[in-house]
Amino acid sequence: MLFRVRDAAFCLVAALSMMRDSEIHEIRRGAVVQHYNAPAIKSTLDKGRAGRPGKHWWITEPVAEAITLAEIVSVHEDRVFSPLKRPESTEAVHGDQMIDAFITEANSSRSWTGLDEIPDGRVRPHMFRRTMAMLTDQFPGSEIALGIQLKHVAARALANRTTLSYAAGDAQWAELLETALEATRFRRFKDLYGQHKAGTSIGYGPGADRVKEVFDEIISSARANGGDSRVEDDLLRKARITIRFGMLNNCLFDEANPKGAVCLENAVIPQGHTGPLEGRCRPDRCRNSVIGIEHVPLYDSHRRTQLKLLQTRRLPAARKAIIRREVERVDAVLAQVNEENT
Numbered sequence: 318m319l320f321r322v323r324d325a326a327f328c329l330v331a332a333l334s335m336m337r338d339s340e341i342h343e344i345r346r347g348a349v350v351q352h353y354n355a356p357a358i359k360s361t362l363d364k365g366r367a368g369r370p371g372k373h374w375w376i377t378e379p380v381a382e383a384i385t386l387a388e389i390v391s392v393h394e395d396r397v398f399s400p401l402k403r404p405e406s407t408e409a410v411h412g413d414q415m416i417d418a419f420i421t422e423a424n425s426s427r428s429w430t431g432l433d434e435i436p437d438g439r440v441r442p443h444m445f446r447r448t449m450a451m452l453t454d455q456f457p458g459s460e461i462a463l464g465i466q467l468k469h470v471a472a473r474a475l476a477n478r479t480t481l482s483y484a485a486g487d488a489q490w491a492e493l494l495e496t497a498l499e500a501t502r503f504r505r506f507k508d509l510y511g512q513h514k515a516g517t518s519i520g521y522g523p524g525a526d527r528v529k530e531v532f533d534e535i536i537s538s539a540r541a542n543g544g545d546s547r548v549e550d551d552l553l554r555k556a557r558i559t560i561r562f563g564m565l566n567n568c569l570f571d572e573a574n575p576k577g578a579v580c581l582e583n584a585v586i587p588q589g590h591t592g593p594l595e596g597r598c599r600p601d602r603c604r605n606s607v608i609g610i611e612h613v614p615l616y617d618s619h620r621r622t623q624l625k626l627l628q629t630r631r632l633p634a635a636r637k638a639i640i641r642r643e644v645e646r647v648d649a650v651l652a653q654v655n656e657e658n659t
């Protein structure tokens with residue numbers, strides 16, 4: 318019975334937390350904590366990091382309950398999901414075996430649980446991560462959340478190739494993730510269209526002007542055709558605008574026509590790389606840049622910080638020059654905002 322409870326708890330944690338098999342095995346007693354006022358599991362990041370740093374994974378109430386139960390049945394003095402020995406075997410039990418045992422148990426108990434049969438097929442912990450990635454992606458802003466939860470460094474929303482390439486080893490999943498990201502992008506693009514149609518500003522800069530022109534054309538075409546929102550959706554999908562939503566700006570980089578992308582000017586482009594080089598982004602100069610309403614406070618705050626830094630006594634001249642250049646860039650971005658608001 319203890320094994321069954323532990324197996325079920327393991328499946329629930331693997332399914333809902335996006336943790337790796339190895340990270341679940343690292344969970345210690347008392348690992349459920351509050352992290353930024355939300356329940357979280359504290360464990361050790363096991364992959365790709367030296368020193369196995371401690372990390373937090375946000376969880377929901379059922380996951381917290383599952384860990385509490387697993388903690389109660391665990392015979393290990395410290396670990397919650399330590400491989401227990403089954404009575405009939407001297408082999409240690411791992412994630413794969415716990416999932417297989419759970420499926421066998423769930424299917425053989427259907428007469429009293431009334432649950433649907435879990436179909437034949439191989440189920441492994443990493444598949445839960447991917448499934449959750451797919452499901453989570455159905456919500457706005459999700460790539461940032463996915464990046465945080467999957468422990469990929471999300472440098473830029475909806476443009477982070479690490480999170481996106483999470484399923485790269487599995488072409489089918491990579492395709493599904495790409496599709497989901499496209500769906501998220503389209504949703505946000507449609508929101509912008511709604512704002513523009515309602516007369517609200519959607520942003521600033523040369524990129525924003527291009528987007529507004531396209532939106533105006535769509536509004537006119539839809540009106541001319543007596544179109545409803547479905548016609549508008551169709552026109553939006555056909556609009557030749559590719560947009561990446563970012564932390565510091567949105568980018569209209571078009572792979573079919575990369576001309577004008579400032580980030581690619583004089584750049585050494587890594588072999589096989591397609592798309593913009595976000596680390597070299599120049600929102601102050603690039604015709605693809607859209608400064609969204611949400612970005613303006615960031616630039617305001619950045620400018621104030623830089624000006625304050627300039628007041629520092631005995632700042633080396635070279636450092637001062639770098640700060641001044643940064644202020645000039647921020648001023649150029651904010652000038653795009655002021656231009657439209659005056």
Ligand code: SF4
Pocket residue numbers: 566567568569570577578579580581593594595597598599600603604605606607
């Ligand atoms: S400079 Fe920035 S806005 Fe322009 S293409 Fe590159 S990433 Fe996009």
